[in-house]
Amino acid sequence: MDRKQFRDLADPEVARETIASLDLAPESETVPLREARGRVLAGRVDADLDVPGFDRASVDGYALRAADTFGADEADPVAFRLVGEVHAGSEPDVEVGAGECAEISTGAVLPPGADAVVMVERTDPGDADEVLVRTSLAPGDRVMFAGADIAAGERALGPGTVVTAREVGLLSAIGVDEVPVRGVPTVGIVSTGDELVRPGDPLDSDTGQIYDVNSYTTATAVEEAGGEAKLYPHAGDDYDAMESALRTAAEECDLVLSSGSTSASAVDVIYRVVEETGELLLHGVAVKPGKPMLVGELAGSAYIGLPGYPVSALTIFRAFVAPAIRRAAGRPEPETATIEGRMAVRERYSEGRHRYMPAGLVTDGDGETLVYPVDKGSGATTSLVEADGIVSVPPDVEYLDSGESVEVALFSGDVRPPTLFGAGEDDPALSRLLDRVDRPRYLAVGSRQGRRRLRDGVTDVAVTTGDAAPGGVEFGGWTREWGLVVPAGNPAGVEGLPDLVDDDLRFINRTTDSGLRSTFDEAIEGLADERGDERRDLTDAIDGFELAVRAHESPARKVLAGEADAGLGLRATAETLGMGFVPCGTERVTVVADPERVEKPGVRRLRAAIDDGGTVFEELAGYRG
Numbered sequence: 001m002d003r004k005q006f007r008d009l010a011d012p013e014v015a016r017e018t019i020a021s022l023d024l025a026p027e028s029e030t031v032p033l034r035e036a037r038g039r040v041l042a043g044r045v046d047a048d049l050d051v052p053g054f055d056r057a058s059v060d061g062y063a064l065r066a067a068d069t070f071g072a073d074e075a076d077p078v079a080f081r082l083v084g085e086v087h088a089g090s091e092p093d094v095e096v097g098a099g100e101c102a103e104i105s106t107g108a109v110l111p112p113g114a115d116a117v118v119m120v121e122r123t124d125p126g127d128a129d130e131v132l133v134r135t136s137l138a139p140g141d142r143v144m145f146a147g148a149d150i151a152a153g154e155r156a157l158g159p160g161t162v163v164t165a166r167e168v169g170l171l172s173a174i175g176v177d178e179v180p181v182r183g184v185p186t187v188g189i190v191s192t193g194d195e196l197v198r199p200g201d202p203l204d205s206d207t208g209q210i211y212d213v214n215s216y217t218t219a220t221a222v223e224e225a226g227g228e229a230k231l232y233p234h235a236g237d238d239y240d241a242m243e244s245a246l247r248t249a250a251e252e253c254d255l256v257l258s259s260g261s262t263s264a265s266a267v268d269v270i271y272r273v274v275e276e277t278g279e280l281l282l283h284g285v286a287v288k289p290g291k292p293m294l295v296g297e298l299a300g301s302a303y304i305g306l307p308g309y310p311v312s313a314l315t316i317f318r319a320f321v322a323p324a325i326r327r328a329a330g331r332p333e334p335e336t337a338t339i340e341g342r343m344a345v346r347e348r349y350s351e352g353r354h355r356y357m358p359a360g361l362v363t364d365g366d367g368e369t370l371v372y373p374v375d376k377g378s379g380a381t382t383s384l385v386e387a388d389g390i391v392s393v394p395p396d397v398e399y400l401d402s403g404e405s406v407e408v409a410l411f412s413g414d415v416r417p418p419t420l421f422g423a424g425e426d427d428p429a430l431s432r433l434l435d436r437v438d439r440p441r442y443l444a445v446g447s448r449q450g451r452r453r454l455r456d457g458v459t460d461v462a463v464t465t466g467d468a469a470p471g472g473v474e475f476g477g478w479t480r481e482w483g484l485v486v487p488a489g490n491p492a493g494v495e496g497l498p499d500l501v502d503d504d505l506r507f508i509n510r511t512t513d514s515g516l517r518s519t520f521d522e523a524i525e526g527l528a529d530e531r532g533d534e535r536r537d538l539t540d541a542i543d544g545f546e547l548a549v550r551a552h553e554s555p556a557r558k559v560l561a562g563e564a565d566a567g568l569g570l571r572a573t574a575e576t577l578g579m580g581f582v583p584c585g586t587e588r589v590t591v592v593a594d595p596e597r598v599e600k601p602g603v604r605r606l607r608a609a610i611d612d613g614g615t616v617f618e619e620l621a622g623y624r625g
């Protein structure tokens with residue numbers, strides 16, 4: 001095989017073969033039995049003694065010769081002479097002859113001469129040192145013979161066995177206190193990028209800093225695949241920093257995984273580091289996401305470069321890297337849990353790359369599984385959390401039709417569709433109500449998108465302001481007070497919407513998908529009518545009218561950060577954040593369900609939660625149930 005493929009995007013199969021050609025399997029080792037849980041046996045373990053090591057009583061009773069019990073039954077017992085006793089853990093000092101018996105406890109060595117044990121319950125005391133036996137026995141009854149569990153020389157466990165409590169049980173029984181196990185591949189993780197900050201450290205968003213998602217995510221995924229993750233400090237975006245980080249990791253690990261710096265920009269130099277420090281075998285694969293991945297070797301260690309975008313990095317990891325780590329660790333490929341479903345919507349894609357499409361599941365009113373694409377882009381960490389699995393779409397498929405049957409490879413076998421799937425307005429009361437539903441999924445995409453997804457038959461419920469979604473079953477709702485969120489104490493003395501137009505105030509708006517934004521637009525429209533102005537004149541006069549942010553607290557937070565004087569928001573938000581509030585009105589939030597899905601358990605639960613309301617509305621300033 002020609003292992004170098006730089007110019008064109010490689011076929012995914014070629015990428016898989018190239019990764020398979022890397023050697024990342026560590027040496028086997030021996031570990032104490034107490035530390036063997038979860039490890040994979042590297043070789044066969046044979047028993048070198050019999051278990052049990054002696055003929056053993058299985059019950060408390062009397063050891064005797066079975067032949068002497070012939071004809072005994074409840075009505076007609078046979079008398080035996082008691083000649084001694086044997087306890088577990090001691091060597092018998094008695095021999096059992098014809099017509100004799102010895103008292104014996106469970107687990108004790110069968111005394112010489114005896115070949116069976118009668119349970120104490122089937123006996124009675126007789127005269128003096130006599131025992132009456134009220135049942136007939138066959139030789140071997142209530143006795144476990146030496147080697148019956150496992151015999152010396154027998155195969156106990158084979159290579160590849162994953163050690164769990166059961167295996168520890170057998171190994172303990174045969175006296176093994178150390179086991180040969182496959183080495184755990186050590187995987188060094190080097191994230192690249194000047195902008196990265198470890199979670200827990202302070203973040204300066206103004207300078208473009210972001211929390212490092214890939215280091216911990218990849219480390220967790222490595223451990224899930226059976227490797228040992230070793231985190232290195234992230235490397236800056238220059239050649240020397242990357243070279244030194246990769247070199248150190250390569251010296252200490254079986255596999256080095258980097259993330260970032262794989263693509264086309266001037267700082268994406270990692271391929272040169274690999275080329276010059278080791279060998280670059282492949283750069284670029286015809287998959288989406290994850291096109292710019294790299295495969296190579298570095299100072300005797302295997303190397304894979306993941307793209308910087310978290311979704312791309314994790315998708316590539318799952319598709320290409322995890323199988324290689326499992327192989328190196330000697331772990332079996334997990335049963336892929338898959339589920340068939342029909343596409344809820346049509347999805348187009350035609351870039352000629354094999355696509356790993358994150359997909360969510362929802363059940364319709366008949367319990368049938370529907371599949372919808374979740375694509376918030378490779379840079380959105382919520383893409384994978386909001387999805388349930390991946391639909392693999394070959395490069396020649398240009399679209400998946402609505403209603404078309406597809407197969408979803410679930411992220412794990414225990415993934416289930418949510419009991420309730422909703423979309424619409426971002427609202428704090430709704431968040432609290434959803435806490436009362438078991439495993440709901442809710443996408444705060446705004447009223448407009450909420451209506452659309454309910455109409456498309458994707459979601460079970462829509463949560464909207466203004467007009468309720470048409471054609472649905474109304475579950476009721478609540479009102480919330482909206483207005484302008486200003487700094488505490490309202491230093492600019494803002495009194496209402498007219499001040500936004502007339503005064504020199506920096507304002508932050510909500511995106512047009514949000515229902516609150518529609519309410520605001522109507523109020524501006526009303527103000528324009530009142531003044532006999534064009535709406536446009538008013539909006540042009542508002543400094544920041546076009547500055548729109550996505551979620552319900554976002555404008556207030558910008559005000560809090562000193563970036564604006566007033567933000568569109570809710571009284572509840574101002575209260576929570578300890579800010580000032582200028583009321584402009586109330587608006588109604590309505591929950592509407594797909595008529596075919598009102599009987600789904602999660603949907604019924606939400607309806608009950610709305611009816612009940614409890615303290616939810618009382619606890620939120622400006623809310624009424």
Ligand SMILES: Nc1nc2c(c(=O)[nH]1)N[C@H]1C(S)=C(S)[C@@H](COP(=O)(O)OP(=O)(O)OC[C@H]3O[C@@H](n4cnc5c(N)ncnc54)[C@H](O)[C@@H]3O)O[C@H]1N2
Pocket residue numbers: 191192193195196210211212213214215259260261262263264265268289290291292306307308309310312378379
């Ligand atoms: N002109 C082109 N630009 C891009 C192309 C292209 O073909 N031509 N490909 C795009 C694709 S596809 C991908 S995928 C990315 C891959 O980019 P890099 O691997 O070079 O990654 P960076 O540029 O360093 O980062 C991309 C993005 O991800 C953020 N990032 C990086 N590391 C982390 C981390 N550890 N945790 C969280 N987020 C991280 C980074 O800040 C960037 O926003 O390139 C496209 N561009």
Ligand code: MOO
Pocket residue numbers: 287288289290291292307309312378
């Ligand atoms: O390959 Mo990029 O990963 O398409 O987003």
